[in-house]
Amino acid sequence: MIQDIEPYRLANEYEPAPPEGDAYILWYKDDYILLRHSSEAISFPRFSDISPDMAGRYAYLFSVGEDTFYLSEAPEAAFNEDFYLENMQTLRRTRPRYLTYAGLVGYQLYNWYRNRRFCGRCGKPMKPAANERMLYCPECGNLEYPKISPAVIVAVTNGDRILMSKYAGRAFKKYALLAGFAEIGETIEETVKREVMEEVGLRVKNLRYYKSQPWPFSDSLLFGFFADLDGDDTITLDENELAVAEWFTRDAMPVEADGFSLTNEMMIQFKNGLY
Structure with a gap:
């Protein structure tokens, strides 16, 4: 990665x-x-x-x-x-x-x-701290640290099948896994279940943490999970988030290793029978 x-x-x-x-x-x-x-x-x-x-x-x-x-x-x-x-x-x-x-x-x-040149509280110019990576407002005392947004990548599996999707309205057109940001007040495991339900209308169980990855494109720290389908496999697509979501068997997965992303590594792990 x-x-x-x-x-x-x-x-x-x-x-x-x-x-x-x-x-x-x-x-x-x-x-x-x-x-x-x-x-x-x-x-x-x-x-x-x-x-x-x-x-x-x-x-x-x-x-x-x-x-x-x-x-x-x-x-x-x-x-x-x-x-x-x-x-x-x-x-x-x-x-x-x-x-x-x-x-x-x-x-x-x-x-x-560049997004924090001015204080979000009082509008005055921010200044860099001398001893840590932090910006502060000398006028009102507001402190700003680098933005890191926790998010999940979820490989939903059902026996020998995995759920793959494509984002709606994005330049990236390849198949990926379900993903989404954590909301205030929820655990990262609750994020997994909520995002899967919101995007494809499915329930999951047996969540298994895989690994994490910093993702600078969206200021994110990604947490990868494998999860088993819990119940009916009928997809109810959130068309605001996804263009398509489909079940693929391991031998039919349209993916090749790129060594770049957590999403890709998780798909390759499943394709090769390692998960």
């Missing part, structure tokens, strides 16, 4: 320091990231690639191995033509894996910083 970058480790401890020349700049514009993309690998600009007087304000993000990563408010014109903007979805297919993951996690922090 995207976070599996061994032997590297993404160290997100907040240890800000001025960037060295070889530090990476993660530069985003809405849903695009600035990079250099060859047939073999991607790379990001470094502070040594731009004039010091154009670097602008910066924010320390994290380190991966010996490399450090920063956001920078340098203007787009500060970068040479070797670097260009690519849609974030491009990172589903890029290598090396540790730089891909750095670009994805940086995107989550970029969105957090």
Whole structure:
């Protein structure tokens, strides 16, 4: 999955320091990231690639191995033509894996910083804390920490069959598993049962936790569960959420391993008879 970058480790401890020349700049514009993309690998600009007087304000993000990563408010014109903007979805297919993951996690922090420039309580500009990754309002004392939204991925099974679905109204058109965000006041297990009932009108039992995955595209921490069908298998589709939901036997599942998402790994596990 995207976070599996061994032997590297993404160290997100907040240890800000001025960037060295070889530090990476993660530069985003809405849903695009600035990079250099060859047939073999991607790379990001470094502070040594731009004039010091154009670097602008910066924010320390994290380190991966010996490399450090920063956001920078340098203007787009500060970068040479070797670097260009690519849609974030491009990172589903890029290598090396540790730089891909750095670009994805940086995107989550970029969105957090840009969406919290002003206090949601009083409207005054927010300021970064010196000793932790936090923004605070000097006017009213409001504190903001990075947004992480818990969500579930659910593989509903019935013997040798699994329920697969496609999202409604999204660019991603491949088959996936049922998914949804936790609501206030419920356990993550209650989220599983509620989401399955809401999206396809089915009851489930024997919930089995599989594993988790950070998902920067939606500021999420995903919890994967396998669950057995409890009762009738007739699907009542929520057409606001799903375009289609169908039962597939293991040998008929329309999926191939991509090594990227928790959803894909869970489907492959079932397809190969491991769950």
